[in-house]
Amino acid sequence: MLMGQMMDAPLLVSSLLVHAEQYHGDTEIVSRTVEGGIHRYTYAEAAARARKLANALTQDDIARGDRVASLAWNGYRHFELYYGVSGMGAVMHTINPRLFPEQIVWIINNAQDQIVCFDLTFAPLIAVIASQCPTVRMWVAMTDRAHMPELKVPNLICYEEWIGAQSDRFDWPALDEKSACTLCYTSGTTGNPKGVLYSHRSLMLHTFATCLPDVFNIGARDCVLPVVPMFHVNAWGVPYGAAMVGAKLVLPGAGMDGASLYELFESEKVTVSAGVPTIWQGLQQYLQTNNLKPSTLKRCIIGGSAVPPAMMQTFENEFGIKIHHAWGMTEMSPLGTFNTLKNKHLTLPEDQRFAVQTKQGRPPFGVQLKIVDEQGAELPRDGKAFGDLHVKGYWIVDQYYGVDKNPLVDGWFPTGDVGTLDPDGFLQITDRSKDVIKSGGEWIGSIDLENVACAHPAVAQAAAIGAFHPKWDERPLLVVVKKPGQEVSKDELLAMYPGKVAKWWIPDDVTFVEELPLTATGKISKLKLREQLKDYKLPTA
């Protein structure tokens, strides 16, 4: 085999920070801190502190492949951990603090974390779990001496003292690019959480893809604020992408309410943001109530759950903010698809263009999609057939951490989502396969049903689930949360369906609730909802 004769260098996360320091050294990273107030510094300062951290880890005998965990919001010390831990060869393990304490204990023990770094918010949690985590040698409070919490755990360390004593000189090692870089557990609604172990290579290729013009589209002119937490699939890769292109980065800490976000959007001149739909619902309410409009924010990337089309229209028409639908999973680093229109869509009539925009989008180079039927046979890409979505690519899980069972089917990862693919490669998720409503052996997509209801001005949230029916096994039941002080009746809602979905898809009933149960990542938990409504009696039954 004739080999190419180009320089050989591994794809490493540390290289991103080296690049940002060298060519974007004075670009800012701004954080809303847990201690209160705003912290601002530059990529050059972040890089120097990440090297101090790498020296501290080395001194405390953290070796390549060892796991170092975080329980933290989006902030500059978390950013330093991202680069310092992975850069020196250890594995950055981000833990979702919204999980139940027993799940967190399980995850720390499963990962055999040696150090856990935590924001002050989580000091009470650490007090509860510390004694149950035998592998953890050090508990690092991510703060300075003045703010150290009263906490009785062995080996409690102050982050600022820990790294403060170190030199800021450190040569990032030339690691194997396929070595482990970060670890993130799925919030699995059933069974134990499962760890996904990203490699430097998979994250670096993912980073290139996320920055592309048809994906996050970020450059050195942008100011990016990831609302999506850094404990949730690496904040969708934004902390890596921003360094790759030299974008200003704004980290909102714990303040994810509409008022806090709006304040940062304006004060820091944010141009792009990213998060789950519930965040943007909160922002929308805040902006409308206070009659405000962000002045620099032009694009929002929304994933994690389907975006209600009505919200997409409000953002575009009232606020001048373009919403880009994205879809992915922890197992996909997470980028699967991103909705950016093609040239051919730009001249479509508005309603047709909008129909494309509400889909989950198309895959960037690096991800392949197919939909299959229950026998595993590939279904047509006609925008109509819907089936189980399988994916393949450079940044998709091959094997769960510490689990022997191969999760793949013929080399493809079965996502558990159900959807359609159109001839242009646009994916539309119709359901989680476990949430599909099965009526008389046929599938009904719950998301379509929810989107119709969400278009009603009095509806805050809607969820469609299958309720028991003696003849059809299941029939759709619509569960609705009304907006404060607004009214809508069952008949009004049901009258919205004819002409928008097949006749036999129309819900058999509507029930109104005060709130919908959520998962640890802030999505509506259909599992809990079905549990709550398991004895619901449909009027048609």
Place this chain on the structure above:
Amino acid sequence: MLMGQMMDAPLLVSSLLVHAEQYHGDTEIVSRTVEGGIHRYTYAEAAARARKLANALTQDDIARGDRVASLAWNGYRHFELYYGVSGMGAVMHTINPRLFPEQIVWIINNAQDQIVCFDLTFAPLIAVIASQCPTVRMWVAMTDRAHMPELKVPNLICYEEWIGAQSDRFDWPALDEKSACTLCYTSGTTGNPKGVLYSHRSLMLHTFATCLPDVFNIGARDCVLPVVPMFHVNAWGVPYGAAMVGAKLVLPGAGMDGASLYELFESEKVTVSAGVPTIWQGLQQYLQTNNLKPSTLKRCIIGGSAVPPAMMQTFENEFGIKIHHAWGMTEMSPLGTFNTLKNKHLTLPEDQRFAVQTKQGRPPFGVQLKIVDEQGAELPRDGKAFGDLHVKGYWIVDQYYGVDKNPLVDGWFPTGDVGTLDPDGFLQITDRSKDVIKSGGEWIGSIDLENVACAHPAVAQAAAIGAFHPKWDERPLLVVVKKPGQEVSKDELLAMYPGKVAKWWIPDDVTFVEELPLTATGKISKLKLREQLKDYKLPTA
């Protein structure tokens, strides 16, 4: 070492075409053909034909690593060769047909090409060289039977018949990503040309970088027309980048004059184009003479030589086209730097902003730059110190093809360019190191001198070279080509310098010529110019 647990797949050029076919199957590739007229088809059709070609190569015993050469313009058959040859594991060797026949023979023999594919334009050249190329088993005319040339060479093949008989089913092999993918020779002004052997990996990482928002910034909404030839460093990677993002691709064939380009820009709604300055000078003249303005073209990427600032202003102010300065080399695949302003530059006063825009730009992630003095010591990044530019990165040459000598200095590639780096990472090339004017032991940058002269409305082209001086060894001599029908005097030109360059940099004399000698890639040949003017007597001597 703990390894990541993500899917493992090599970075291969063939994957780009698979992606384009699957997700952008109906996006067009439009070519101006050598036979006459416009050819248009889609990525899906191109992919099917590339697979036919791979089958033809396999049937003709082309093995992995074998070299298959092209002597061709930018056109759809050349595009098929790019993917078919590299995709099946052979090496695509693009030859610059503007070289002298003896250089082409030398290159074919050095590369040991087994097949040479050529556009009809070059049939007379093939007639001259065929007998001197013993390794070439097949000469493939890139046309159909009706247009086959009268040519007496053994094993003359008709491309359309060759691939027409084949199946369009072919499974692209899972090659080692570091195996050789394409081969391109530098047009070395001194000594024999040297081959640069790109790997699949280096080209794929280069492709990601070229598509980024701060670099070519291309997506599925764009229509890209590379004027830069596909025989010149893979047309700067555009044929790969367009497939990665699903952009429409327009290939202009041999028609690189202003009229032909303008016609394609308008008929195909081109949004982005790329080429060397002389091309854009031709276009500028055509547009101004005919009082035209492209309607969809918004960005031009210019590299290969420094862009005269006056031209940059004309394009921006008169045509509404943004010019992005780029810099690179065959040895760099070619992307080294690209000029896109940072956020901080957007609020600068216009003249200061423009001063940044005229620099060669900053490196994307993946390229590192440093400037060193004659002893190899690194010089400050202050925008003032200038020295030899050294580079390092994923897509930079490690070793020339078939040359044992290591071209690197401490692991860095010395570019032979001289320039400054500013604190924001912006490179400004002041000269080729061999073109630097050495006056009394101090360096004078010829490009600065040329830019001042080019701002005069009567100047078409200017070159500054060192002319012999008994006291200072060399003093600057300005060589000027006037625009047709326009006049300018020596004194007028020299009066432009005070205040723009150091006093001792001002040229000692100006001489007017009808035309400047060019290299095979269309750049001004300072070597030939110095040779032509070696007996020039300066008035100050």
